């Protein structure tokens with residue numbers, strides 16, 4: 001099928017390349033001319049595993065081309081709208097890019113078009129889109145509007161396209177449903193087309209959920225809000241663990257072993273970020289208000305998340321007292337590993353707070369430094385974790401990149417000014433760090449390396465007593481000066 005994808009960002013470019021890979025003829029368009037120029041010269045505007053080769057191969061075969069939105073709209077029978085829907089000041093989604101694409105479709109396209117809303121939008125947007133296309137239609141355009149929410153995760157977006165948990169189609173006409181089934185047929189029926197695994201995960205039938213457009217739109221916002229809720233929930237429980245002297249790793253394992261709950265998204269930390277959860281949660285709260293529904297549950301999910309940054313900074317302050325003049329190594333800037341995306345990344349918010357208190361920051365991220373530089377000048381960007389740790393008073397782990405899990409602690413012990421690791425992602429093994437003389441502070445777990453004297457004065461706010469079962473101190477743990 002001749003398909004057009006409008007918006008060549010994380011969602012649009014991935015969708016375009018994957019649709020080309022499964023055999024469609026795809027035109028990918030963007031109104032950012034620099035981005036188009038880059039793509040046309042074989043460069044990707046962002047990092048996503050496996051996408052580079054997929055784009056190059058399909059561009060070389062001629063199945064994937066990059067062009068202007070107008071040309072893409074003129075030529076595509078199915079038009080995927082994948083433009084950004086960033087938050088407005090009020091928290092509502094800004095739909096101006098969607099509206100602008102709709103106007104171009106209405107004024108440019110002729111014959112029949114299937115207009116597919118893939119961007120994340122508030123419920124009832126497809127209805128508005130339909131009305132808008134009808135009002136601005138000047139060429140007797142015949143069209144359907146479909147909601148096809150996107151669930152890809154940055155960092156595993158290509159794999160997610162070929163092995164989705166489900167495909168949701170919100171449509172109001174049999175013709176639209178039939179076209180959507182045709183578009184996704186290779187993924188629904190033959191996962192062997194996957195270009196990234198030599199052995200794909202066991203073949204299972206991909207659930208195809210066909211519904212009305214309002215329900216499809218709600219599936220997306222409700223899914224992201226639920227996942228955000230799970231993260232805030234486990235962060236609350238982690239706080240309780242910390243206060244009561246329990247271990248969140250074991251508590252999460254115990255909770256998640258219940259099949260009704262599951263293990264995923266039970267990792268405590270510095271909170272969720274990225275271009276989806278924070279903005280989609282806010283937008284869903286505003287949608288609830290507009291619909292007259294009580295969404296206070298979700299407001300609290302957001303509040304808990306916002307507090308994570310301040311709580312982490314308080315941990316740093318607790319260990320280092322005054323931050324002015326201290327050197328802090330930050331490992332990880334992206335909002336999650338395997339991406340260069342720093343939009344709404346908690347690491348950046350933490351860095352800003354630490355800078356405001358007068359700390360000097362030396363940061364390293366395997367992929368996200370270029371993007372972070374635009375948002376966060378005034379810190380030193382380093383070429384390796386060890387370079388960042390040079391003469392640092394503490395190493396702060398803020399993104400769970402695999403390479404931060406087991407670095408050469410012996411080498412690092414020689415480099416740092418003070419052997420302290422504050423881990424916002426619970427990535428490391430406390431025993432290993434203690435063995436190299438590092439004090440290790442993480443989230444919701446007992447500390448191994450507290451000096452005896454400090455532990456004696458430690459009081460549980462819940463019981464008013466010292467923790468009953470103190471974990472053993474490592475003999476090699478270096479005491480605080």
Ligand SMILES: NC(=O)c1ccc[n+]([C@@H]2O[C@H](COP(=O)([O-])OP(=O)(O)OC[C@H]3O[C@@H](n4cnc5c(N)ncnc54)[C@H](O)[C@@H]3O)[C@@H](O)[C@H]2O)c1
Nearest residue numbers: 007008009010011030031032083084085097100119120150
């Ligand atoms: N990033 C994710 O992980 C993810 C996952 C699922 C859903 N989504 C949703 O998908 C949508 C896109 O997200 P993204 O991360 O790809 O955003 P992005 O910012 O990476 O990409 C959006 C692209 O749209 C282009 N654009 C904006 N207005 C345009 C216009 N009028 N005409 C043509 N191009 C235009 C921009 O230049 C940009 O390249 C959002 O609604 C987002 O919430 C994102």
